[in-house]
Amino acid sequence: MNADTTRPRGSLWRRLAGPQNRTLWFWVFVGPFALGLIAFTYVPLGWSVYLSFFDAHNTVSPTDFVGFGNYTSMLRNDAFTDSLWTFVVFTAFIVPTTYLLSLSLALMVNRVRRAQAFFRSVFFLPAACSYVVAALIWKMSIFNGVRFGLANTVLGWFGADQTAWLSTTDPPWYWLVIVTVRLWLQAGFYMILFLAGLQRISPTLYEAAAVDGARPGWQVLRHITLPQLRATSVAVVLLLVINAFQAFDEFYNLLSDSRGYPPYARPPLVYLYYTALGQGQNLGLGSAGAVLLALIIAVVTIGQARWFGLGRKED
Amino acid sequence: MTISRRALLASGAALGLLTACGSNTGRDGGGSGGSGPKLAQWYHQYGEAGTEEAVKRYADAYDKADVSVQWRPGNYDEQTAAALLTKSGPDVFEVNGPTLDQIQGGQVLDLTDLFDGVKDDFNPVVLAPKTHEGRIWAVPQVVDMQLLYYRKSLLADAGRKPPATLEELVDTARELTTKKVKGLFLGNDGGAGALGGTPLYAAGLRLVTDDGKAGFDDPAAARALAHLRELYEDKSLLLGAPSDWSDPSAFVQGLTAMQWSGLWALPAVEKALGDDFGVAAFPAAAPGARPAVPVGAFGAAVSARTAHKRAAKDFVKWLWIDRTDYQRDFALSYGFHIPARLSLAKDPEKAAPLSKGPAADAVRFSTENGYAEPLRWTPASRVAYQDALSRIIKSGANPSSELRSVLRKVSAELARVKKKSA
Numbered sequence: 001m002n003a004d005t006t007r008p009r010g011s012l013w014r015r016l017a018g019p020q021n022r023t024l025w026f027w028v029f030v031g032p033f034a035l036g037l038i039a040f041t042y043v044p045l046g047w048s049v050y051l052s053f054f055d056a057h058n059t060v061s062p063t064d065f066v067g068f069g070n071y072t073s074m075l076r077n078d079a080f081t082d083s084l085w086t087f088v089v090f091t092a093f094i095v096p097t098t099y100l101l102s103l104s105l106a107l108m109v110n111r112v113r114r115a116q117a118f119f120r121s122v123f124f125l126p127a128a129c130s131y132v133v134a135a136l137i138w139k140m141s142i143f144n145g146v147r148f149g150l151a152n153t154v155l156g157w158f159g160a161d162q163t164a165w166l167s168t169t170d171p172p173w174y175w176l177v178i179v180t181v182r183l184w185l186q187a188g189f190y191m192i193l194f195l196a197g198l199q200r201i202s203p204t205l206y207e208a209a210a211v212d213g214a215r216p217g218w219q220v221l222r223h224i225t226l227p228q229l230r231a232t233s234v235a236v237v238l239l240l241v242i243n244a245f246q247a248f249d250e251f252y253n254l255l256s257d258s259r260g261y262p263p264y265a266r267p268p269l270v271y272l273y274y275t276a277l278g279q280g281q282n283l284g285l286g287s288a289g290a291v292l293l294a295l296i297i298a299v300v301t302i303g304q305a306r307w308f309g310l311g312r313k314e315d
Numbered sequence: 316m317t318i319s320r321r322a323l324l325a326s327g328a329a330l331g332l333l334t335a336c337g338s339n340t341g342r343d344g345g346g347s348g349g350s351g352p353k354l355a356q357w358y359h360q361y362g363e364a365g366t367e368e369a370v371k372r373y374a375d376a377y378d379k380a381d382v383s384v385q386w387r388p389g390n391y392d393e394q395t396a397a398a399l400l401t402k403s404g405p406d407v408f409e410v411n412g413p414t415l416d417q418i419q420g421g422q423v424l425d426l427t428d429l430f431d432g433v434k435d436d437f438n439p440v441v442l443a444p445k446t447h448e449g450r451i452w453a454v455p456q457v458v459d460m461q462l463l464y465y466r467k468s469l470l471a472d473a474g475r476k477p478p479a480t481l482e483e484l485v486d487t488a489r490e491l492t493t494k495k496v497k498g499l500f501l502g503n504d505g506g507a508g509a510l511g512g513t514p515l516y517a518a519g520l521r522l523v524t525d526d527g528k529a530g531f532d533d534p535a536a537a538r539a540l541a542h543l544r545e546l547y548e549d550k551s552l553l554l555g556a557p558s559d560w561s562d563p564s565a566f567v568q569g570l571t572a573m574q575w576s577g578l579w580a581l582p583a584v585e586k587a588l589g590d591d592f593g594v595a596a597f598p599a600a601a602p603g604a605r606p607a608v609p610v611g612a613f614g615a616a617v618s619a620r621t622a623h624k625r626a627a628k629d630f631v632k633w634l635w636i637d638r639t640d641y642q643r644d645f646a647l648s649y650g651f652h653i654p655a656r657l658s659l660a661k662d663p664e665k666a667a668p669l670s671k672g673p674a675a676d677a678v679r680f681s682t683e684n685g686y687a688e689p690l691r692w693t694p695a696s697r698v699a700y701q702d703a704l705s706r707i708i709k710s711g712a713n714p715s716s717e718l719r720s721v722l723r724k725v726s727a728e729l730a731r732v733k734k735k736s737a
Binding site: 057058059060079140143144145146147149161164165166167168169170257258259260262263264274277278279280281282 | 392393396397399400412414416417419420422495502503504505507508509511550553554555556557559561565570693694695697698701702703705706709710711
């Protein structure tokens with residue numbers, strides 16, 4: 001049966017539904033997601049901006065307008081500015097290390113003749129592990145501070161003293177724990193991206209280079225592989241930076257305790273979580289911090305995209 | 316026909332997705348009994364076996380309302396704070412507070428009238444932080460305290476007595492530290508979180524004075540906190556233990572000779588070590604000052620958004636004021652707490668487990684050396700102080716200058732809450 005014969009439809013309905021009901025189907029499929037996006041992203045976002053102009057302790061419908069008071073006190077708050085520095089340091093560590101590690105893994109796996117699928121899966125598997133679980137394993141069994149922790153046992157073989165990895169600020173051993181857990185979790189994922197990039201490079205380029213006398217190894221890597229991977233590299237670096245901005249899980253699970261969070265290695269999201277959603281419930285101040293953070297992320301991402309020439313036509 | 320079926324499926328699925336969110340308001344389920352209005356009561360998760368069954372039993376025994384108990388694991392303070400913003404939160408809830416901002420924001424109900432005739436029977440130290448401008452905002456359920464556990468045998472081997480001053484604690488901890496056993500465990504963060512204001516009280520100071528000023532603007536504060544740095548520098552502190560200070564595992568497993576922990580840990584310590592342990596207050600941190608122990612109380616509060624104000628208050632009065640038998644059972648049968656009612660805590664028969672050995676010492680500390688964090692010591696002040704304490708202990712920051720910046724922040728915060736109550 002044809003749908004048109006079962007129900008009479010006016011011309012308005014026809015126009016709204018579009019040719020072959022295409023508009024209708026567009027909204028059937030996109031509508032729920034658009035609704036979700038509005039209800040769970042845009043409305044909270046707007047509300048957060050609204051809250052940031054009020055003294056909103058323990059309330060989401062504040063009445064005490066304070067203008068830019070929350071913003072100035074957030075910018076003058078050294079705990080917040082320190083948290084931004086923490087983020088900068090973390091990014092400076094994690095982006096290059098993940099980039100190098102995943103690229104080298106990809107180059108190695110790509111050269112393996114046998115059992116390539118096996119190695120690919122093995123290196124990718126950690127990406128399926130939850131940040132919370134990994135952080136707890138790192139904290140409780142590998143890098144705990146007592147003599148029977150894995151790292152301390154290994155050090156003990158060489159006669160070294162036990163180290164409290166997460167509690168030592170001089171030298172800042174906690175960075176070792178934080179960076180390695182994320183490295184382990186995400187290197188495999190970016191390796192897959194690089195592998196895809198590597199397999200797209202035409203073998204004729206390598207053959208031509210060999211004919212021209214390029215030595216295999218560094219010279220080929222420098223002049224053929226890396227330039228051909230440019231698009232992949234840009235995507236990887238962008239993703240890495242954005243992920244670093246969103247870092248929360250491993251920091252929170254590694255360093256927080258029942259009484260709060262230490263003043264070091266406290267990235268912005270963790271600090272704002274404690275300000276707005278902890279016992280303090282200072283939602284106005286927390287929102288102001290979140291808006292500032294969002295602005296910074298926007299500026300950094302746009303700057304990065306322009307610098308890398310993202311979206312420009314490849315030549 | 317195919318098209319209409321698809322449309323039906325698609326819109327059905329979309330509707331299903333939408334209705335799947337937000338139906339669990341926690342108003343039903345859990346223990347229930349009695350008739351009358353439905354009340355939701357929240358507790359944080361107690362570690363001891365039997366506590367959850369006990370509170371459900373109490374709720375079932377109440378016949379004037381249908382009380383359902385919710386047992387909430389995880390970040391309880393954050394959960395209640397968020398739930399109080401909505402109508403779907405609890406009617407009656409347990410709270411480690413309420414905070415001054417919750418009281419000033421009108422999120423909890425005034426419970427002063429429930430205390431008619433029994434106010435003097437509540438431990439005044441823990442009742443004070445539940446009181447704001449003469450009104451009481453929560454009924455203390457049980458008193459908890461923290462104290463120092465030490466191994467008698469290890470101290471005797473080293474020829475040392477339980478430390479009476481902070482200097483002695485530093486020396487003893489250094490002496491007891493060996494390759495395998497650390498001298499003292501103050502928490503994996505080096506003590507900043509667990510100790511909090513305790514060293515200041517042990518130096519004869521306080522966090523907030525009665526007239527609402529910061530109470531540690533004194534050189535003795537910096538001197539006391541500098542000793543904590545010594546402990547860290549001497550490498551006498553156990554750090555990075557698998558379980559934190561609130562759990563006695565590190566102490567009973569022999570990772571440390573002394574540990575700062577809670578009274579709740581006492582049964583586990585006694586079971587593991589027999590009588591080879593003693594308890595002490597945090598030792599005096601200034602000449603002429605007295606040792607100090609922090610005491611606190613979870614209280615039962617009523618959400619201001621409850622639909623049944625009268626019924627919720629009646630239930631709180633019934634359980635936490637009238638039914639002293641349940642209060643005794645709750646405090647002493649599962650975990651190990653001091654009853655908040657003096658008539659229960661001081662009665663040698665009703666509170667038999669508290670009348671001998673280290674437990675009796677602990678109860679004595681709680682009355683003689685106990686202090687409770689004042690209500691005006693808000694979370695913002697606590698974070699500022701705790702950050703500074705962590706920097707002093709771990710990074711060797713200058714105690715005087717760190718305390719000066721804490722004083723600045725705390726004074727601003729105190730001025731804010733004062734302005735709000737005016």
